[in-house]
Amino acid sequence: MAVESGSFFIRRKKTSEARGKKRKAEDGKDKVRKKFAPKLNEEISSDSETESAAHKKKVAESLEIEETAQEKKLRLAKLYLEQLREEEQEKAEEEQLENDLIGGRLEEDVLEQKGKLKRLVAKDYLPPDVSEIRLLRGHQLAITCLVLSPDDKHVFSASKDCSIIKWDIANGKKVHTIRGGHKGKEDQHVRHTMHILSMAISSDGKYLATGDRNKLILIWDAATCQHLHTFKGHKDVVSGLSFRKGTHQLYSASHDRSVKVWNVDQNAYVETLFGHQDAITGLDSLSRERCVTSGGRDRTVRIWKIAEEAQLVFHGHESSIDCIQLINEENMVSGADDGSLALWTVTKKKPLVTVKAAHGIQGDPGIEQPNWITSVAALLNSDLIASGASSCSQNSQIRLWKCGEGFKRLDPLFDIPVVGFVNCLKFSNSGDFLVAGVGQEHRLGRWWRLKEAKNGICIIPLKKTMN
Structure with a gap:
């Protein structure tokens, strides 16, 4: 029994020793793992962002595990x-x-x-690069009038060839062409059969109106160029058209010395206003229920107050006033065939300032004549205006001007050379470019012809200083 008991204790001892060796071996393996773990971690974090993110997630999870339920609620x-x-x-x-x-x-x-909104932007404009001016050609005769769509994406032009063209400004391509008809066949088609001299587009871009020498006003859908209606009533050439801003009320002026008011939505005539003593050559309007006209050789500018059925008469030019444009509700600019350019305010019957021979003088000594101002334009509610002139030579030009304080000064900024009669000018609504309608002849007649000129639309990009 004693021997057996001793062997039992010996076995127990051996078993416990084996377990101790096994435990030491496992501890040794743990030490090896711990020894190499940092290196493995360093290699993983440098080689794999994904595993690094996973490691961070595990750390965050371990932190959350360490949080108590109350601490987690507070943190969230x-x-x-x-x-x-x-x-x-x-x-x-x-x-x-x-x-x-x-x-x-x-x-x-x-x-x-x-009329007191005035953006002082003229000082920021720089002369354009002549090489960047684009000439769009499509009309056979002189361009007489043009308008820009409210979004500045399209320009509509009309000509003495009785045609109307809608252009895409971005690519310079024709979108639609309304060709002229044949005189005496008006009952067979709805087109202009004589020179188109005036054009207007509504401020929402819905309606386009055109007037011609045949005493007619045609209303078109500006989007599709489809004819909608024809207004009859003037007894002579329709020389001016303008939509009242924000409405579909249309004003028209004629060589019959009258101004008429129309309601385009209802295709209705409203009333006729008289007062000029000579053919009306230009017309413009803004949002007020009034319009302004230039009276040609009666040498007056008139403001027509439609609701009050009254008119204000202004004198200042010494020759025929051929073009006029509103700058804002209180100020306007006009040009005459004696080369004078004038700034006006509705509160004074005389010009605030007049620039004589604004585009220079031509001719031999002793018979010099000022270059004829044929068109004016204004960047709405700003101090920037433009004027176009023509001469018997190739010295035609467009000149940009800065209106001084209180519209009591006109300072020239720079000239843009063109060849031909600058019959119409329009600034884009954004002020990023200027569009000019150029022709070999004056829009109202054929006193002389410049064979060197090309009938077309000039798209003139305007550069500004970087402020």
Whole structure:
């Protein structure tokens, strides 16, 4: 029994020793793992961003495990409150910005109605690169009038060849052409059969109106160029057209010395206004229920107050006033065949300033004549205007001007050389380019002809200084 008992204790001892060796071996393996673990971790973090992100996620999860339930709730509540605060702050900033924009727009609208909105932009313009001017050709005879669509994407032009062309400004291609008809066959087609001298487009771009020497006003769908209606009533050439801004009320002027008012939506005649003593050569209007006209050789500018059935008469030019344009609701610019350019305000019957021979003088000594101003344009509610002239030589040009303080000065900025009669000018609404209708002849007649000129539309990009 004693021997057996001793062997039992010996076995137990051996078993415990084996277990101890096994435990030491396992401890040794752990030490080896720990020894190499840092190196393995370094290699993984440098070679794999994905595993690094996974490692961070495990660390974050371990931190969450260490959090108590109450601490986790508190942390999540703080995050939620912080998110709500950021969202409310962003919402408040957006509302403030929107209110500022609305307030600024309303303030501009009020100033515009009062004629006191004036953007001082003329000083920022630089002479254009002549090589960048594009000439769009499609009319056979002189361009007489043009208008731009409200989005500045299209220009409509008309000519003495009785045609109307809608152009894409971006690529310079024709979008649609309305060809002229044959005189005496008006009952067979709806087209112009005599020189088109005036054109207007509504401020929403819906209607296009054109007037001709045949005493007719044709209304077109500006998008499709389909004929909608014809107005009859003038007894002579329709020389001026303008839509009242924000409406479909149309004003027309004629060589019969009258101004007529039409409602295009209802295809209806409204009334006729008389007062000029000579053929009316130009007409313009803005948002007020009034229009302004130039009276040719009666040498007057008139403002027609439609609602009051009254008119204001202005004197200043010494020769025929051939073109006129509103700068804002209170100021306007006009040009005459004696080369004079004048700025006006509705509160004074005389020009605020008149520039004699604004485009220089031509001819031999003793028989010099000022270059004839044939068109004017204004960048709406700004201090920038343009004038176009013609001469018996190739010295025709477009000149840009800066209106001085209170519209009491006109300072020339730079000239843009062109060849031919500059019969019409329009600034884009953005002020990024100027469009000129050029022809071999004057739009109202054929006193002389420049064979060197090309009948076409000039797209003139305008450069600005970087502020």
